[in-house]
Amino acid sequence: DGGITQSPKYLFRKEGQNVTLSCEQNLNHDAMYWYRQDPGQGLRLIYYSQIVNDFQKGDIAEGYSVSREKKESFPLTVTSAQKNPTAFYLCASSIFTDGYGYTFGSGTRLTVV
Amino acid sequence: GQQVMQIPQYQHVQEGEDFTTYCNSSTTLSNIQWYKQRPGGHPVFLIQLVKSGEVKKQKRLTFQFGEAKKNSSLHITATQTTDVGTYFCAVNTGNQFYFGTGTSLTVIP
Numbered sequence: 129d130g131g132i133t134q135s136p137k138y139l140f141r142k143e144g145q146n147v148t149l150s151c152e153q154n155l156n157h158d159a160m161y162w163y164r165q166d167p168g169q170g171l172r173l174i175y176y177s178q179i180v181n182d183f184q185k186g187d188i189a190e191g192y193s194v195s196r197e198k199k200e201s202f203p204l205t206v207t208s209a210q211k212n213p214t215a216f217y218l219c220a221s222s223i224f225t226d227g228y229g230y231t232f233g234s235g236t237r238l239t240v241v
Numbered sequence: 242g243q244q245v246m247q248i249p250q251y252q253h254v255q256e257g258e259d260f261t262t263y264c265n266s267s268t269t270l271s272n273i274q275w276y277k278q279r280p281g282g283h284p285v286f287l288i289q290l291v292k293s294g295e296v297k298k299q300k301r302l303t304f305q306f307g308e309a310k311k312n313s314s315l316h317i318t319a320t321q322t323t324d325v326g327t328y329f330c331a332v333n334t335g336n337q338f339y340f341g342t343g344t345s346l347t348v349i350p
Contacts, residue, residue, distance in 0.1 A: 161337060170247075170329060170342040171284070184336065190321065218283055229274065230331075232283040 130155045134219050134233035141240050149204045149236045151219035158223065160202035161230070162188075164188060167215040174217075177202055206238065213240045244268075245332050248342035255349050260317040262344035264330030273313045274331040274338060275304060284329060287315075320348045 132153045141147045153160065159178050163171040173186030177196040193211025196202055202221075206213045216237050220230040246265045254260050264273065272291045276284040288297055290306035290313060297304045301324075303316040317324055328344045331338035 159337075163340075170346075171340040173337060173339070176337050178336070186337070220284075229286040229289060230276075230284070231286070235283050 131186060132219055132221055132231055132233035134217075134236050136236060137234065139236055139238045143240055144208045146205055146207050147213075147238065149206065149217055149219075149238070151202045151204065151233060152200055153202075153219075153231075153233075154200060154219045155223075155231060156199070156222055157221035157231070158199070159221060160185075160196070161220040161222075162192070162194065162202070162204045163218045163220065165235075171218065174204065193222065213238060242324055244299075245339060245341045247328065247330055249344055251345045251347070252340065253347045253349060254320050256322060257319050260320050260324070260346055261314055262328050262330075262346075263312065263314050264341050265312045266332060268311070269308050270313075271333045273306060273333075275313075275315050276329045276331060276340075277326050278329065278343070279326040282326075317346075320346070322350055324348055324349050 130172055138163045161176040162174040165171050172188050174192050175183050175186055175194040177183035180196055180199050183194050183196050189205055193205045216235050218235045219233040222230050248263050271345045275287040278284045288304050293310050294308045295306040299316045304312045325348050327343040329343045330341045
């Protein structure tokens with residue numbers, strides 16, 4: 129079955145450590161996105177990528193970095209510069225860059241202690 | 242970024258009652274999407290509306306796009322406990338969709 133896989137589901141890190149969240153899709157989608165969701169809040173865009181080797185900052189890119197070396201993969205690194213990294217992170221993909229129905233992964237819940 | 246207001250933020254209904262959530266924008270929208278996120282889950286795409294005044298139905302769910310393409314609504318008839326979750330609208334900003342803050346629906350059996 130086609131879909132988006134995010135791993136791990138739960139992640140615990142100590143403050144000051146960088147951590148990389150995995151996102152893989154086998155839907156052959158061009159565009160991929162990373163969102164952050166805090167309790168009781170909506171989704172805020174961190175980064176997005178329309179094609180391989182290209183990505184753009186979203187509304188809250190500070191303290192995060194991404195890469196898009198393969199069409200299927202869009203990993204997100206939460207760096208120590210991110211002041212409040214504990215959150216639920218969602219990866220999504222879509223066929224067209226205007227988002228004709230995003231497909232989301234099941235998310236990674238990151239807790240930094 | 243794009244400003245889109247979604248109301249109400251929370252809604253508690255008795256099972257069998259109707260429910261409506263609204264999404265309002267200050268600018269004209271090219272299209273709008275709706276998503277549902279179950280508690281502990283991830284958002285799932287429900288529908289996209291494109292045309293002015295468009296109305297689409299999915300079983301007990303009715304989606305409407307305003308005539309001026311600045312607002313949209315999602316109406317659920319006779320809610321069931323399976324309808325529990327947060328409903329998000331998402332508006333096209335060119336390169337990506339901007340999500341509203343969502344309406345959290347609780348259905349009381």
